[in-house]
Amino acid sequence: MLINVSETVVADALRGLAAAHPELTVDVENRVVVRRDAPVAGKVALVSGGGSGHEPLHAGFVGPGMLSAACPGEVFTSPVPDQMVRAAAAVDSGAGVLFVVKNYTGDVLNFDMAAELAEDEGIQVARVLVDDDVAVSDSLYTAGRRGTGATLFVEKIAGAAADEGAPLERVESIARRVNAVSRSFGVALSACTTPAKGGPTFDLPPGELELGVGIHGEPGRERRAMMTSREIADFAVDAVLEDLRPQGPVMALVNGMGATPLLELYGFNAEVQRVLGERGVPVARILVGNYVTSLDMAGASVTLCEADEELLRLWDAPVQTPALRWGR
Amino acid sequence: MLINVSETVVADALRGLAAAHPELTVDVENRVVVRRDAPVAGKVALVSGGGSGHEPLHAGFVGPGMLSAACPGEVFTSPVPDQMVRAAAAVDSGAGVLFVVKNYTGDVLNFDMAAELAEDEGIQVARVLVDDDVAVSDSLYTAGRRGTGATLFVEKIAGAAADEGAPLERVESIARRVNAVSRSFGVALSACTTPAKGGPTFDLPPGELELGVGIHGEPGRERRAMMTSREIADFAVDAVLEDLRPQGPVMALVNGMGATPLLELYGFNAEVQRVLGERGVPVARILVGNYVTSLDMAGASVTLCEADEELLRLWDAPVQTPALRWGR
């Protein structure tokens, strides 16, 4: 690994982020990344965060049109409430703050505590839970579906709504709507190596793959002999469509887990688009790249978000962050 | 690997690129990627290309403000002259075409043949050779320094000059100037796996690293026991500065080789900035990310480009490509 010692990995990364992005205010000690012009008068602010190791999520999505602040935790470990309260205080213009929380026990508990504390400080807080991963069944017998690729759609689209000046309840309800119409499925071709452990987080022999893997080095639910890009696309898209059943066009995120070359990821996108065509699902927008990663894990995930006029308009709205930029 | 069969990797990727980027015209059969609005009247066109496996280089840099077209070869294999001639014909507005060629025997030979053929067709062609890798000594006893990270500076800055309406000789001379003031050094923490070979291209045991590695799975010139991010930054920056000795501020590209997590890459950037500070080199611009990759190789490279007012202005000029976008 390209690190000094595992203990300083997150702080080192934040120093490097601060140097590269003068448009962000990076509080390395307290681990809060804030857009420089926050708070933006009259606008709802978006705060997200989660374990580190998924870069560019979330700090790479801080900027006009998307997040107001991000709270990076230790690698694969939810941030602590202190970070979120500090972030909320830094970005709240009085119009309130939306917490975007991926559905993991740790993230939920810490953000809930933070919400209580922030409200004690007079900040109006709403929360949206992202839970899009169909590999986990959403039953009483699990912690519920995990939050993965849909986070990008929620943060982009809710960020655009906030940018337009929508009030907190409206930003919150759009965020919830995006989550409700988004589903993901991921596969791993290799495990990832966390700095603390120094070795692979699970054992995946070459020539096998994990279907339904998470983004924290958690093993998936099923292991198989290696499949082709074509077969994986069939499997992943069908897993998503079994749950989503879109009525209209979708937006598609074909996301790399970290170590999968863009060359392969674009090839995988070709197969994903083929399946969607075969299943009769029109595709309105496609984003291909490494956005919600799992350190150096090889693999990919597919997220589909059912689109309507409003969501497409908000998706297309300008965004200026380190990892996502378009519009003018 | 997330592929179908190794033979179709490049074609599959181009199909996926075409789907994701309607603003590009992708000729999958002939392997030419052209910006949709080409030829742009009165403007010099830039054509580059090289072996695939370095994505987003070059196809990800096609668009307003940067390349007019890219010619992807097989993985780690220079494209063939037919591609370049076709690209030149597609983008030439009559103002001429600049070929941006990385200094590898194959690229040089194929682009030279293409230049001859294109000139036969009445297209005015100039060529800039990028050779920035200080790991290779530029002597009669080698093929000369390799072209690596400086390619991004050359393509961005020459692209901006062309966009401003500079004539061919001027675009060419700026491109040459950028190359002359740019130097790079790379390290690998793991070898990469090419689709054709299916295994690592060289043997790098865990706990060792290659210093001065290329971007084609070529082993480097020296192997050492694993070093810290801090030590690697010292080594890489000093190797560059030994050759470059900048008088003024530099632009820095801290580039990931493919499988190095952004978390680690930003941490590495912090160390690179520290060394530069210690060496008294002011830094005017910093770009951190996976731009000139080597499939799934873990590692990073540092490129420094000595800046002046004009180069900074051209660097900051708007660019709208899949992988690099800013300005408006």
Place this chain on the structure above:
Amino acid sequence: MGRPRTDARAAVGAVSVVLDAEFCRRWMEAMATAVDREADRLTELDSAIGDADHGVNMRRGFAAVKAALEDEPPRTPGAVLILAGRQLISTVGGASGPLYGTLLRRAGKSLGDAAEVTPEQLAEVLGAGVAAVAQLGGAKAGDKTMLDALEPGVAALGDATREGEVFAVAARASLEGAVATVPMLARKGRASYLGQRSVGHQDPGASSSALLFAALAEAAEGTEAAEGTA
């Protein structure tokens, strides 16, 4: 420091221990030492059915607890536990931070500002803490979580009061609870994502909870040893 007293409230082996602020500080310190020593094992367990960070999380959290208690030693058992809980919440993150933080904070709050407590009282307030953990995380016994080691530990502490070796018994009960998670199917936390594949592995959080009771026993033993009366 714990010292033999005639009005002893806790019978440990043949000797009695005073559960004062210093004792609680020693308990937290023993826990810090234990999770530091066992960090790799806890992470390894978490790597099998979670995300490979539980050992690192516990080490970071209890190191902070120890440092905070050394900085400004609180003067009552309740204050020690509240400070420890706050530190865990502020430094651990993940699922375990808020859960362990809540456990200790709730227990500490329930103690009020008493200078000394009995094992019964400790069992009682830890019971309140465990209930808060169950409420916060929505888990119950058998879900393959820390609760499976916390509940038997607390129960033993309450039961065994007048039996002698109360802390050692609780530690044993908690460890048995942790081991009993091996055949369980996880229903909460990350391990639940694995479905059937979670079976056959010991829960990391239950394992660290067993360490918490072992540390409690050690803190008590430490007194005996220090007094040379065991």
Place this chain on the structure above:
Amino acid sequence: MGRPRTDARAAVGAVSVVLDAEFCRRWMEAMATAVDREADRLTELDSAIGDADHGVNMRRGFAAVKAALEDEPPRTPGAVLILAGRQLISTVGGASGPLYGTLLRRAGKSLGDAAEVTPEQLAEVLGAGVAAVAQLGGAKAGDKTMLDALEPGVAALGDATREGEVFAVAARASLEGAVATVPMLARKGRASYLGQRSVGHQDPGASSSALLFAALAEAAEGTEAAEGTA
């Protein structure tokens, strides 16, 4: 097809072979078969001191050559070699595409539109092709490139003309040239980046060049075998 003739120009073993267009097509076909069979070995060699694609490059290129020659078989040896060279340039890429392409194209052009050629003539035009390769790539013998197998092959072809077994002798000489690259320090191509570390490995391009001469010998032998006269 080659057939025994009294005015034979090439003495191969005890029999003579006509070097016509069909012979050249067979040569290219034998080369396609050889690089297909040896692709993994060539790639492996390239993986040690290059970028692990030489076998794939050669396979792709000569498969295209073979297909093009089958599509529209040219009628003179020169036309066969020109078409083969063009195909290599248009399908291989890398360093080897333009270099092998130039070798064959230049040789073919030098042959003009003769319907049959002698081995001396073939040696001569291949010599011109090798010179063009040297000029294009700027390499010379001893730089650890394909030239180190091409030059001895061509030289042997020219020398051995009246000796019999001319093609087998050239193939042997070329192979020896390839093997002799092992101790060399690379001065051209990717291997030159390695400096001293290039020593101890056989050059991939020299290895495929040896196959080119082996294929030539095979094409000639094929005739003998076909005629049952060897």
